[in-house]
Amino acid sequence: MTETFVTNRKIDILYAVLTPLGLISFAILAKLGYCGSDFAESYVFSTELILVMLSSVLPLLRISRRFIAPYWFICTVTAILYVHGTAMYVGTYQTIPHWDVFAHISATMVVTMIVFLGLTVIQAYTTCVELGKKTFLFMVFIIGFAFGNVWEMFEWFVDNFFGYTYMSYSVFDTLGDVLSDVIGSLTMTLLAAIVLYRSTPKEIVAPLNIDRIMTILGGKWDRKCGKKD
């Protein structure tokens, strides 16, 4: 094992430990009854636990070498989880005006970024899926925006299932969220357009370190399609 490999592995382990640490602290403190928000303690605790699990996925995949996500990608996803996790614990949703707008815009931007990367991977490694640049960007916007729909349904379902009115308390909130989704998705699509017009799909996905696995999967996908019209 080279020295660089050992150092990288140490950094990966450090990431895996540090990333969910804050959220774990919030969960424990909420369980102990120290919670700054108006939400029920059990609600904060369970939400923080879900966020801990989500924030651990990318660092653990990196350690296992199944998906070596770049650090900027891990940091972006972690940041957005902290935007929600911290607000849940400290109560920023209630104390800072328009925090939910900020949270929705930033979350939609991250989701749209993931959609953009996903579609770029497909575009780069398969020949049976081909989109022009404009169509590609249109689909990135549409899918990013549509995820807002899924989230709103999730909010409504959770509130109805557990008997809360924390997330889906007013139709104006839902409409505001949908509008924030439009803004977030559109902003990220514009940024994606800049990236897409400057680099090829292969260049964009190169930092994701998935070349080997995606070449195999892309080949399989192409063979399955058979390219017959």
Next chain:
Amino acid sequence: MKRSAVLYIVSLAIAMLAIAIGFHNSRADLIAPGILGTVLMIIAICESLRSKDIKPWICGTVSLTLVICMLSVLFTDLTEWAQYLMATPAYVAIAFNIMMYLVAYCGVRLDRLMACVYLLFTTMAVSNASALVYYYYALTNGVLDEYTANYWINAEFATALILSIVSIIALSEAMKRKGIKLLTSKKLLEGGE
């Protein structure tokens, strides 16, 4: 050509009828789509005269959407659920048309899986956009109260999701039975792909 001419005339008539009913009932939410539909039909007729036939499914979707709008204005005693059950096929049809338009004119090649994925998300995005416009209008004009609207907006999202899943299963099955593995634009085929 004859069949599409009949379709254009019928669609134009429906669009103009929507404007008339909209003015009669003072409903801007019917006048606006009616005007939009009329303009689209006039463009369709002009284009078809120049042998650039606009596909009949575009006219079909416009007409279907307008008929749903008209029904919801004329029969105000229809429950909201009935309206959504009528409106969601229009969302799916609009999404399907967007996808087919991209395949027909924009140099796109899609396999079965990606066609289904795009149809699903486009339907949801159309339902999202429609909800955004309709509920802002309904709430600011007192058509719906806040509590009911909060319930129905989520019901609309759920109905759109369920129906789009049914539609993608149907699309996938139809492609399988016809032996279609890829949807490819003429542009790409001519380009030697």
